[in-house]
Amino acid sequence: MTYIFGNWKMYLTLEESLSLAQSLADMSVPDGVQACVFPSMIAMHSVQESLAGSGCGVGVQHVAWTPRGAYTGEISAFIAKEAGSAYALVGHSERRHIFGETNDDVRKKLEACMESGLAAVLCIGETHEDKAQDKRTYRLKKQLMKALHGLSQDAPLLIAYEPVWAISGSGGGEACLPADVQDIHGWIRTEVAQYTDKDIPILYGGSVNQGNAASYIACDDVSGLLVGSASTHADSFAKIVAST
Numbered sequence: 001m002t003y004i005f006g007n008w009k010m011y012l013t014l015e016e017s018l019s020l021a022q023s024l025a026d027m028s029v030p031d032g033v034q035a036c037v038f039p040s041m042i043a044m045h046s047v048q049e050s051l052a053g054s055g056c057g058v059g060v061q062h063v064a065w066t067p068r069g070a071y072t073g074e075i076s077a078f079i080a081k082e083a084g085s086a087y088a089l090v091g092h093s094e095r096r097h098i099f100g101e102t103n104d105d106v107r108k109k110l111e112a113c114m115e116s117g118l119a120a121v122l123c124i125g126e127t128h129e130d131k132a133q134d135k136r137t138y139r140l141k142k143q144l145m146k147a148l149h150g151l152s153q154d155a156p157l158l159i160a161y162e163p164v165w166a167i168s169g170s171g172g173g174e175a176c177l178p179a180d181v182q183d184i185h186g187w188i189r190t191e192v193a194q195y196t197d198k199d200i201p202i203l204y205g206g207s208v209n210q211g212n213a214a215s216y217i218a219c220d221d222v223s224g225l226l227v228g229s230a231s232t233h234a235d236s237f238a239k240i241v242a243s244t
């Protein structure tokens with residue numbers, strides 16, 4: 001299975017989200033490809049209704065770690081799943097670096113997803129400083145260990161490797177070369193095998209577009225892509241899905 005996921009971040013209004021969803025409803029999704037978009041919380045349910053019966057699923061960009069209660073402003077994994085989400089991003093670098101989510105928060109959110117039966121996409125990635133100081137694998141090792149050690153996997157788990165320096169908008173937007181992606185994905189696969197005997201898909205994200213998508217997909221240890229800004233245009237997302 002190849003996963004092509006589109007994180008719409010906070011790029012689109014409700015109206016823009018619905019119009020994009022309508023364009024994607026007819027997108028052709030090749031056999032063996034799982035497409036999914038991650039709209040804003042405001043748009044998620046309507047986008048899900050609009051894409052029902054299409055080849056494209058819907059997920060949420062983050063979740064709270066507790067199922068329900070007095071938690072102003074939060075939406076839980078349990079509620080997201082009930083509203084039609086198939087996946088949740090957990091620990092996206094923008095949540096970690098802009099909104100201060102810690103490895104402990106990420107762990108609690110992963111546990112909430114597992115308890116609610118919501119498939120989780122654990123996002124990991126090093127910063128430019130980590131890389132410059134030769135701390136790339138140190139950072140990733142720590143993020144993986146805190147997230148996965150002893151985690152009971154009652155729902156599907158995926159990993160998205162998104163180097164912060166390669167993300168457009170919030171990061172450096174510097175392209176990560178496919179050979180570099182392959183090396184680090186191979187390393188992540190070995191690292192993850194310490195915590196689970198399941199075959200965990202590892203997606204790549206960071207400035208993916210219709211021009212470079214195929215070069216990442218061609219890497220042995222890349223199971224899919226997590227696309228940001230290029231997923232907010234029907235044309236480019238459909239071309240990325242078709243390039244698999």
Ligand code: 13P
Pocket residue numbers: 007092162166167168169205206207208226227228229230
């Ligand atoms: P870009 O594709 O815009 O660089 O974003 C990547 C990302 O953060 C997806 O979650």
